[in-house]
Amino acid sequence: MWYTIIFVVIVAILLKNIFTEVKLASVQSADTPEVVEEGKFTPKTLAKYNGRDDKRIFLAVKGRVFDVTAGAAFYGPGGPYENFSGRDASRGLAKNSFELDCLTPLDKTIDTLSDLTKEEVESLENWEEHFNNKYRVVGVLENEQPDEKI
Amino acid sequence: MVDSSLIVTVIVLFALNYLYNFYVDASKDVNEAYLNQQSIIDATKKPGESAIYKSNKLEHPTGLRVGLDIRYDHYKLRNGNFCDLWELLVNGNKREKHEITVNGRSMGVFELNGRVGKFAEYLQHNKVRKVGISGGLFMKNLDVFIVLMACLITQTTVCFYKDEPVFDDIDIHIIKKEQESSFSPEKVLLVESGEQNSVSSVVSGAEEIASFTNEYSSQKDRGIALEFATRAGPKLLKKTIFTQANLVSSIASTIKHLPLSEVLNSNDKFLCVLSKPSTEEILANLVKILACFVTNTHINITDDSSWHNIQQYKPTVVSIHERELSKELPVGSLTSGLGMLMAFKFKQSLKLLSRGKFFTANKTSLRLMYIHKSITDNPSLNSFQLNEYRSLLGARIISEFGYPNLAGPVILSDFYDYRVFEPKRNLLSYGCIYQSLEIKLVGEKNNEGTIYIRGYNIGKVTTYSNDGTPTNSHSLKNEGFMPLENVKGVWGNDGCLYVYRC
Numbered sequence: 001m002w003y004t005i006i007f008v009v010i011v012a013i014l015l016k017n018i019f020t021e022v023k024l025a026s027v028q029s030a031d032t033p034e035v036v037e038e039g040k041f042t043p044k045t046l047a048k049y050n051g052r053d054d055k056r057i058f059l060a061v062k063g064r065v066f067d068v069t070a071g072a073a074f075y076g077p078g079g080p081y082e083n084f085s086g087r088d089a090s091r092g093l094a095k096n097s098f099e100l101d102c103l104t105p106l107d108k109t110i111d112t113l114s115d116l117t118k119e120e121v122e123s124l125e126n127w128e129e130h131f132n133n134k135y136r137v138v139g140v141l142e143n144e145q146p147d148e149k150i
Numbered sequence: 151m152v153d154s155s156l157i158v159t160v161i162v163l164f165a166l167n168y169l170y171n172f173y174v175d176a177s178k179d180v181n182e183a184y185l186n187q188q189s190i191i192d193a194t195k196k197p198g199e200s201a202i203y204k205s206n207k208l209e210h211p212t213g214l215r216v217g218l219d220i221r222y223d224h225y226k227l228r229n230g231n232f233c234d235l236w237e238l239l240v241n242g243n244k245r246e247k248h249e250i251t252v253n254g255r256s257m258g259v260f261e262l263n264g265r266v267g268k269f270a271e272y273l274q275h276n277k278v279r280k281v282g283i284s285g286g287l288f289m290k291n292l293d294v295f296i297v298l299m300a301c302l303i304t305q306t307t308v309c310f311y312k313d314e315p316v317f318d319d320i321d322i323h324i325i326k327k328e329q330e331s332s333f334s335p336e337k338v339l340l341v342e343s344g345e346q347n348s349v350s351s352v353v354s355g356a357e358e359i360a361s362f363t364n365e366y367s368s369q370k371d372r373g374i375a376l377e378f379a380t381r382a383g384p385k386l387l388k389k390t391i392f393t394q395a396n397l398v399s400s401i402a403s404t405i406k407h408l409p410l411s412e413v414l415n416s417n418d419k420f421l422c423v424l425s426k427p428s429t430e431e432i433l434a435n436l437v438k439i440l441a442c443f444v445t446n447t448h449i450n451i452t453d454d455s456s457w458h459n460i461q462q463y464k465p466t467v468v469s470i471h472e473r474e475l476s477k478e479l480p481v482g483s484l485t486s487g488l489g490m491l492m493a494f495k496f497k498q499s500l501k502l503l504s505r506g507k508f509f510t511a512n513k514t515s516l517r518l519m520y521i522h523k524s525i526t527d528n529p530s531l532n533s534f535q536l537n538e539y540r541s542l543l544g545a546r547i548i549s550e551f552g553y554p555n556l557a558g559p560v561i562l563s564d565f566y567d568y569r570v571f572e573p574k575r576n577l578l579s580y581g582c583i584y585q586s587l588e589i590k591l592v593g594e595k596n597n598e599g600t601i602y603i604r605g606y607n608i609g610k611v612t613t614y615s616n617d618g619t620p621t622n623s624h625s626l627k628n629e630g631f632m633p634l635e636n637v638k639g640v641w642g643n644d645g646c647l648y649v650y651r652c
Binding site: 022 | 192194501569646
């Protein structure tokens with residue numbers, strides 16, 4: 001007797017589950033910790049915006065960070081300037097060189113560019129103007145503060 | 151001792167249940183990830199603000215939907231203008247004859263083309279720069295349709311006003327016979343009248359013309375297309391202007407919102423149901439009518455929102471205000487009298503819809519409904535009720551949420567979004583972002599903030615004192631972002647914007 005009742009209840013639950021249950025969607029308010037607050041980048045926080053680790057592509061020129069995602073063909077993976085993405089590109093642009101030697105290691109302080117020649121400074125200013133005209137500034141590049149180090 | 155056949159039966163039932171659920175999940179219209187990522191989110195944000203969100207349907211994540219991308223000079227692209235839209239309509243009619251029906255009166259596109267051309271000549275000959283139409287007359291009859299189209303292709307501004315014009319800069323008023331006494335006779339053209347000073351007399355003698363010459367010049371992209379003049383207070387007048395670019399951007403966004411396989415086409419019969427003549431409604435309807443020019447869709451316009459009348463048109467696509475739908479066609483009227491089998495199918499469809507599979511109890515010619523309302527209005531229908539309509543009408547539903555000075559909505563629901571949410575207090579609207587716009591929240595606290603929008607379909611608002619002196623206009627502060635008043639927004643983790651009352 002009891003088995004029959006249990007059986008009927010289970011069948012009823014299953015049938016209800018199969019045919020009438022409406023699924024409620026659950027949406028929570030967005031928590032987007034990966035969004036970087038404009039204005040503050042360090043060489044390390046900038047590094048991931050290289051088109052590979054993050055689809056956005058940022059690079060820094062003379063202390064200012066530009067969003068060059070629109071120029072992904074040049075600065076993105078496989079592009080001729082891909083070494084500059086996520087990095088301080090100032091020295092490379094000044095010397096018109098794509099060599100990795102022109103990039104400051106991430107754990108070093110930002111390149112002061114004090115040793116550039118007059119021609120190199122002029123070249124860098126031309127590049128800066130090009131970026132100003134074409135891309136959006138999303139922040140500045142600053143050295144990592146001691147208390148930010150892990 | 152438990153009977154072993156009972157145990158086997160229960161196991162079989164559990165297995166069937168599992169397999170059935172597995173089948174439903176595997177045969178959803180779209181992957182769950184699609185509905186959970188409905189925005190592109192900028193990688194950076196300003197302090198105290200959210201990141202900027204855009205539609206994820208945009209081909210280029212850095213730009214917004216600007217226009218129709220018409221190719222010219224072999225490789226260049228341009229946004230398009232009203233002449234292009236009219237040309238598309240006329241050329242589409244060469245392939246398949248169309249009629250446009252306005253409140254029961256139909257006319258072939260070639261015949262309309264002849265009349266529009268004749269009225270355009272009249273406008274140019276009389277150097278008319280601005281035509282005034284009472285908002286209540288919007289698309290009420292073919293005369294108004296002809297006037298509106300002629301104005302759009304000649305870049306003559308059309309000024310809509312509520313009851314009477316609030317600015318004295320209109321060259322010609324399009325009115326009904328009974329309004330004649332309120333206007334200066336030499337500035338008036340009557341609609342639905344055979345008198346000498348009527349639209350009919352201007353276009354009389356027009357013949358069918360099967361072509362429309364449209365040589366492109368950048369000049370054709372310019373001009374104020376529409377103007378909405380209202381009284382904002384006892385001593386304040388408000389003017390909202392929309393350029394061609396505003397409307398073209400919105401038309402492109404409307405077309406591109408639909409999945410490629412579901413885009414409006416020449417087999418569709420679009421029915422535009424007019425109701426309250428507000429700025430939002432006029433623009434919501436006009437944008438869809440003009441989008442049908444591009445897709446070569448049959449166009450019907452009616453101001454009778456009764457469901458009996460709508461059915462007579464046998465539409466495949468309907469645009470209607472949410473208020474009208476819930477009033478004219480309550481769900482109860484559709485569910486009453488459902489047989490047992492149908493009622494079972496209906497229940498089943500609600501479950502499948504809530505799980506992302508489009509399955510309906512009924513099948514009709516209708517395949518898509520646009521339901522629009524203001525983003526700030528209380529909703530008449532919740533997500534569960536929308537699924538009831540989907541099931542009973544056999545149609546997909548896109549809910550659009552507009553704002554007075556926008557051509558097209560701010561946010562809208564995805565074609566494949568049939569999710570059901572628990573009803574929330576104060577929730578007014580929710581949806582993904584229109585492709586002409588980008589949105590951010592300012593003054594964000596607990597993920598809530600004031601909604602700021604920026605984009606190509608926003609009209610420019612200027613207020614004037616009674617003597618016509620401008621008192622205020624939206625400036626380009628906040629980098630061109632405009633706040634939405636009386637509401638606050640929350641970003642969902644699905645990329646949708648959820649709008650609450652302040």
